[in-house]
Amino acid sequence: MNSGNILTLATYSIWNGEEGMPNRYGHMLAELSKVDADILCLQEVKDSAMADEIGDRLGMDYSFNSRVGDEDGIAIFSTYPIVEEENWMVDAHAQYVQILCYEKTVGVVNVHLPWGSALERERSVVNLMKKLESKNYDYLFFMGDFNCGDNSDVIRMLLGECTLYGTEANPQFFDLAAGYARISGIPARDTLDFFNNPRYKKNSIEVSSRADRIFLQNTFPNELPAVLMCDIFGTEVYEEIGLAASDHYGVYAKVGF
Secondary structure (H helix, E strand, C coil): CCCCCEEEEEEEECCCCCCCCCHHHHHHHHHHHHHCCCEEEEEEECCHHHHHHHHHHHCCEEEEEECCCCCCEEEEEECCCEEEEEEEHHHHCEEEEEEEECCEEEEEEEEECCCCCHHHHHHHHHHHHHHHCCCCCCEEEEEEECCCCCCCHHHHHHCCCCCECCECCCCCEEEHHHHHHHHHCCCCCCCECCCCCHHHCCCCCCCCECCEEEEEECCCCCCCCEEEEEEEECCCCECCCCECCCCCCEEEEEEEC
C-alpha cells in the first residue's frame, strides 16, 4: 500500500436478542455509521436479510455465513471489492474474505468463538491456522468476538506465546488495541463490560474483558503499517430503552500504510 493510505476497520458483536428492539437496531446502525469503517466484521447477525439491509444502509458489499442450527451468523462488510469468500463456520466458527484495496490483497477473518467451551474455542483457532496456510495475501486482519480474555491460551497462541495441540501462529499476530495503548499511554478498554453496560445490571462477580479484538498478522520482512487510532465504540446508553446498542462494545482501528 502507498504511503498515506488509511484503512478503518471495525468489529462489533450486535446482540441477537429482542431486548430494546426495534429501537436498539436503529441505534446499532447509528453507531456503525459514526465509525464509518472501510472493513466491518459483525457477529450475531440474525440472518441474511439483516445482513442485506445493513449492507444497503451502509453502502457496503458483504459476505454472510451461518451454520445449520445456529440462531444467527456473521458477516464481513467492505467498501472495497470482495474478490474471494469462504465459509469456515462448521469447524472454525469463522469466515474468510479477500478484498482488493489500494492494489493490494487484504485477507480478513471474522470469528465468533463459542462462549461456553474453552475446548471448542481452541479447536476452532487451530483449524483457522491450518486453513490460512493455503491463503496468499499482502495483509491479514483477524477480528471478531473471541469470547475470552488476556489469560486465555487462544489469545496467547495468536500472540505467539504458546502453542495449541502442537500448532502455533506462524507468523504471529499483533493486537492493535495493545499496540495503540503503548504509543498513546491510554490503556485498551474492555468490550465485555459487566459493570457499566446496563445489559448486565452491574454484575459484580464476572470480570470484564477485551473479548472483541482486531489483530494484524506479522508482515515481516515487509514493513508493518502504523496504528493511528484504536478505541471502542457503542458505549452510549440510550434513555428510551435503558440499554446500549449491544451487549458488547465494538472496536475500531485506523491503520496507515
